[in-house]
Amino acid sequence: MTKKYDVVVVGSGVAGLGTAAILARDFQQKVLVLERNPFIGGRLASFVGKGNKVYIDGVELDANGFRRALALAGAWIPKCTPDLETCFKEGLFDGYTIDTGHGLFWGNKGKIRMLMNYLEKPVDMPCNVGFAFVDYKKGNKAYQVAKGEAYKWMSEQGFRSTMIALRDMAVMTLEDIAQTAHMSFEQWLMARNVHKEAYDYIKVLAASQTGQADLRLTPAPDVLGHMAAAGPIKMNLVEGSCATVANPGTISFALLMEQVIKNNGGEVLRNSPVVEVIIDNAVVKGVTYQTAKGIETVSADRVICNIPSKQMLNVIHPRYFSHDVVDTVQNKFWGAGMITGYGNMKSDVWKEKGIEERSFIYMPDVIGAEEGYSGCIDMVLWNLANCAEGSNSSPELTSEIGSAPKGKHGWIFSTAMTHEEMRTPQKVQRVVEWNENWWKRTFGAKKWTSDMEYMLWMSTDHAFAWIQPIGQDRIDVKSPTIEGLYFAGDQYGKRLWGCGVDAAALSATLCIDSMMGSNTEEKVFPFYHRALPSPRKAW
Structure with a gap:
């Protein structure tokens, strides 16, 4: 029957x-x-390294199994140093939680946390500590940003234009934002005649929130909604607003939701x-x-x-x-894709630059649109591992804390690209090579060899969503x-x-x-x- x-x-x-x-x-x-x-969770896929294997939702994986699992989640590996088989053989992922790339904004005050609270299954979501900016085109100088101070890499006019645009977004109501439903964020910005420095900064801010690097394709509400929430939430990048999840990673949300379903007579197959x-x-x-x-x-x-x-x-x-x-x-429909490089280091390389390693770091316009990208390539740099230090995602799932072995220092490169760009190996490889070469020039090629235990690059052509056309x-x-x-x-x-x-x-x-x-x-x-x-x- x-x-x-x-x-x-x-x-x-x-x-x-x-x-x-x-x-x-x-x-x-x-x-x-x-x-x-x-495994459940869809794009929430996250993997925990134990010995020479990784695990997701109770499934044990070797190198080939890891590749297959990533493919099921819509992701793949364009490069890994050392090669993936060596990483597994030597147990280099042991003790690490590896996510496939997500934007978790507002941490314990964000929408996903509100939903988990409602289900009485909270997940701890620690945020960045500090905000920094790397002005690659002007001497590759790094700036630690203090709350309330002017952005030192900008001119006075550029900073003023930035603050006006951010203020305009912050005071918008949802009713105001609804009127922009068929407008691109590019159109919204251009209507305000923002300074180029303001445009460049807000562009990378928008991309980090939405995974959409080309503002001509980005629905205005996707950005404006985030920015309007900042005031009521009372959070900002300097004090922390971008989150991560400790072991077992973002799949925690899925595993806890499954508990609610089963506890109330439902089934998950x-x-x-x-x-x-x-x-x-x-x-x-x-x-x-x-x-x-x-x-x-x-x-x-x-x-x-x-x-x-x-x-x-x-x-x-x-x-x-x-x-x-x-x-x-x-x-x-077009895919808001993402390429992310996960690394693990033996030391805090940012310390010598005067930057807090747990900062959320912007480095915009590293590769120009003249190379055939939909928008220029803006990088986000971060250290998820140290932000999650001391955090327990959920006592119902694990007694372990953090997402990396004690004393290790994480590294992340991340940027948004369209699905067509993600499916073009030459464009992906260009981003990978540029970032690795930048790291070696900035911190030293010898340090890359001695300190970077692995660098795992993962790509996905719709990390955030398939986006509808403007209008x-x-x-x-x-x-x-x-x-x-x-x-x-x-x-x-x-x-x-x-x-x-x-x-x-x-x-x-x-x-x-x-x-x-x-x-x-x-x-x-x-x-x-x-x-x-x-x-x-x-x-």
Whole structure:
């Protein structure tokens, strides 16, 4: 006999697990979550090194297994020094937590933490300590920024223009931001005639928040929403606003959400790829999915698709969408990709430069757009390992603290690129080589050899989201044509803003409220973290 569920969730990302957890706990819905991979969490993938292996969600991996797991999460390794097999053989990842690259903003005051608090499963999210800036084009000088002081790498006019633009963003309401829904952030900035120095600084700030390096392609609300929240949250880059998660990393969110689902009668199945969402006469009837024993079918009146928009047409036939929607998703959505270099060092190399090693560091415009990039390459440098020192992600998951062995010093290179750039090996290699050569020039080639125990580069072509074209709305959380079909994820929700895990957390509540007629969004989030209101109509 076919099993019957109230709701089936396809995919186990933040929004998929979040909707399932709340529906099971708050609304007593019988839920089933189907995940194609042997681990849950989607792009939350994080790995913990133990001896000469790494682990994710209880799965033990060698070098080849690690590559395959990354591929399942949409990531790959363009370069590793020493080579990956040597790193595993010598146990160089032992004691380290390696994430696939995420933007976790506002730490314990961010959206994902608010959702975890609501589920009574908090995750500690320690932030950067300090903010610094490397002016590569003017002598490669590094500046530690103190709260309230002028930016020393800028002219007086550039700093004033920067402060005015930041103030304009900080005082915006969600109603104001809703009016920019079909505007690019580039258009918003240009309307204010900002100084070039201000533009260059705000550009890297926006890219670090959204993973979108080309402001011409960046929806204005994705940036403005973040900046408007800074005031009510009372956080800033200097005092700390960018977060990380200690062992076992960002997958902590997924593992704890799964506990809520199971504790309330729900099920989460791994290695269960969905073959098709069953739809009859424009009404959802259930899903078919693959198991080790063959094809299984379950019935449900409601199905939530938590698969990224580019992949959703693999399980929901394109005939159920308009031609315009299919064409836009397949040909016009673009991926906000990311390339990240994870390193481990024996010493604090920033100390000699007068920089706090736990600072969030901007180094903009290192490779120009004239080399064929959508926007110039702006680097973010950070030390996740030392920011997480002393932190326990969740006592329910582990008694271990931190994300690196004691006495070690982490290093991160990171930059945003489009999915097309990420899929061009020459452009990826150019970024990798530039950064490694910059490090050797700045701190010394001998120190690179003696201090850098490994440098692991990881790429993903949609680390943050698949982004809709400027001027178009996101796909909404409720299908207008198929009864019982819903969507949840960092790209779903007409009123959604932002991307990554925080947007996914918000999308989960929008999906639930659309389905249940509830006010979950208001229960979970304070006003500054909520979705955009509907734009005011002009006369």
